[in-house]
Amino acid sequence: MKVQYSYLKNFLKTNLSQLKLADIFTQVGFECEIEGSLIEFDITPNRGDALSLRGLEREFLAYQSKKSFKNLKIFSLDSQKNKSIINKVDDAGCGNYHLLLIKDLRKIKQLDSKKRNFLINAGVPLIHPLVDLGNYVMFEMGAPMHVFDLEKLSLPINVVFPSSNKTSLRVIGGDIKDIQPSSLTIQDQSGIQAIAGIIGAEESSVSKETKNIAVEAAFFKPNKIVNQARKYGLATDASHRFERGVDPEIQKLAIERYLFLLNEIAEYDSSELYAAQTKANKKKKVKLNIERFNKFSGINLKPNQVIKILKSLGFNSTSKDTSNLLFDIPSHRFDISLEEDLYEELLRCYGYDNIPISKPKPGPILASKPKTALADLRAAFVYSGFKELMHMPFVSNKSFESLNSNSWTPAQLKNPINEHEPLLRGSLFKSLFSAVNINVKKGYIAIKAFEVGNVFFKSKSSFKQELHLSGIIYHHETPTSWSNRKFSYDFYSLKAEMLNLLKTAGVQEFHFKQTSSCTPFNKNALEIFEGKTKIGVFGEVDLTLTEKLIKKPAFGFEIYPEKISFLAKQNKMKSTSKFPLSAKDMNIIVNKSHTYSEIENTLTKGKIRHLSSFNLVNTYEGKDIEAGFISMTLRFIFQSNTKSLTDSEINDSMKKAFQLLERGLKAKIRS
């Protein structure tokens, strides 16, 4: 709510500067911003009562510990009940309904310039003096009003929910709105004349020719108004107030104030006030236990202090028991219903900043929970030169489908920000591809990046999220270097990197499994297993899935940190050998149809004596090697824990190794 400082100052009868005034209101809970000659109040949704000059005045006086304010001048009227004026009021939506009928208006003048400026600065356009006056009273007292042209109404009025589903209404401004069945409406004998608490009909609105008016002031219940204006694409000053709540007992007073001010700008013949549903509301009472309050707040207030503070806000205590006080809650404080609500009022006035500070207290010591793999994996990737990226999770249908390796049903938003990206990601790769594209365009030639985030999918009638750690490596033209060494990155670099990272991060006992293809990788990919659980996959990116964002080979990985059982267990230490190790090489020729893992398995399962490890040190194809065959140099390392090995022991083991390869894979020794 925007309020002109000069007007507010006069209303509050204060000389405080604009800055000071804004500061005071901020301190009591109404955040203010200064905009030129205006103060903009950010009133929290629970304090609809403060959306008026009177509401602000109450807070200001309480802050200064001054007694309640003087009443505004009014023109008193008695109200009457008359079914031929107000016939039916649905009490589910309306607490009271007042209609002031004024006839034979003439010599209508503009509001005075101060009030006009006040309205303009508050963002309320001037429409017609009779309407402007209603708006002014709303800003002054907090009670929204509506002014009908009486001649265009066919009384009596009914305040009801629409009975037929298909009704439309031309509202003030000319737009046609389809009336929602959940909207409370003001109807006359010809149909709907207003959507309660939101906007009136164009047809019955005030015009230059208007001579007779019906001024409405009503209490529409917040739960029937909230979200309604939105359904019509509207947000009016009235709906803003009604959905937050207005004082349910102020309507008659507002009408009387309207009439008083009307006398300043027009002449008229008669005024009659009609009202319905005016049953007095039950007075709310809330109790407050002083001892509990002091324990809750950490301060120590005496009963008389509590009574004084709350009285300044309009809460009067009638009880004699000083430890358990009972307070009457004024009608405008519909937000107060619990003891804790009063605590807030007390602390607000006492000043949050005056509450003494306690030293931070620790919680109880708990048994430590198993560590998750994420923190260590993240650290390992960072130390390996990867940049962590973060992205929004919204993707297009096309991106989701092209990267959908698990045939997931996507999680779809009802109200996406961008209609082209209505889904939540099922993979982190789309963003990683974009990241490469953006940075390649900027001139980067070597990029290693990863992202940690949830991916989402629909599962039966609910949704699932899964944590992924995905990365991409795009490593091309050798960066200019004075040394002529080449830095190229291929599948085997990636494999080494994955081994290094997983082991450094402490992931134990994992193995790789060949996979025909695993989105978004081509057939050069390996799955990572820990026991029988797949904990990830890595490989060469299938460039056809990158939506042309990447044009040269790239590599990537996807790890599922939550699936890694991260026990970080310490294996029993093995004693290390004190005896020398011997290395022996063997050149074999095998058919290329055999993979290296077959050689590995054959040798590992063969239980070769004294074999401590073996490794592939060279491969060769071409001259002297038959087509379809490959020559491999295997290096065997032998070592015993109990003795130095003799040549003959080593030779026996080498012989055994060759026999295994010969029998299993028809390997030959390359001479």
Place this chain on the structure above:
Amino acid sequence: MQIPQDLIETATLKLKSVQSEAEFFQLRSQYLGKKSFIISAFSKLRDLDPQSKASAAKELNILKSKLTKLFEDSLASIESIGEHDQLDVTLPADPYLIGSEHPITKISQKVIDYFIPLNYQIFSGNEIETDFYNFEALNFPENHPARQMHDTFYLNSNSKSEYLLRTHTSNTQIHSMLKEDMPLYMLSPGRVYRCDSDTTHLPMFTQIEGLVVDEDVTFGDLKGIIIDFLENFFNEKMEVRFRPSYFPFTEPSAEVDIKFGNQGWLEILGCGMVHPNVLKGCNVDTKKYRGFAFGMGIERLAMLYYGVSDIRDFYSSNLDFLNQFPS
């Protein structure tokens, strides 16, 4: 006695592949140590008849002196390993990449690091949540105007429950209060979503919320931990202001402002005493326990901490931007 003829040959060969002094001495002990063939052969001489003994002894002595000489000679060359020509060590290094955590990860971790020694447990929770955990259990009744403050992303679902992207990490507090024993000291970091996008708002951002439920918790405790945290975080004495505000799940509620640089008061986090309806809804005995909660936006903290002016930079993948946050 049979004396192997290729002893010198194999020793020569093996010496060629020696890379370090350690390897050298290991090899020497293999050929000339107590358990070596030569030395054990000498001790076996006494079993031979005098003639064979003399010729074997002679042969062994020649072999031993040849081996000794061989090892002495190669020790010299071993010792020269490591002696190289002086390089121009000032030439540039081979190309390398510097990894780093995302600034949002760093700031989140910095926040978490303050609370871990105070025994706060960490729970991350679900980003897709039901209306119940995101609003209802947090004392946002249906149609409550506060639900409009959060313009919420809703999901298409055929379930009775309304599913949405959580608008705060407070949903995790509800799950934790229902599951964990009291007293509870917890922190819930994670991503949250609002249907909102401009230069100062993103549809997704990161939040960390804290919750304490314990006996005798006071508003003064809440103030104490917030001020201490902020001073630790910014590593300086801070001017901190608490002012009344409104959140449906706390009563009283406060916004916390800090004086930062010469920018005047800046809103930095929201907090309050947990609303009794929230505690009751989570089956917490409100006669025994009270609670306080606080929540902060990590992007906002990061913007202040690093002096970033456009929140969108964090999610731009721009390496020029990210390179400014070394690990």
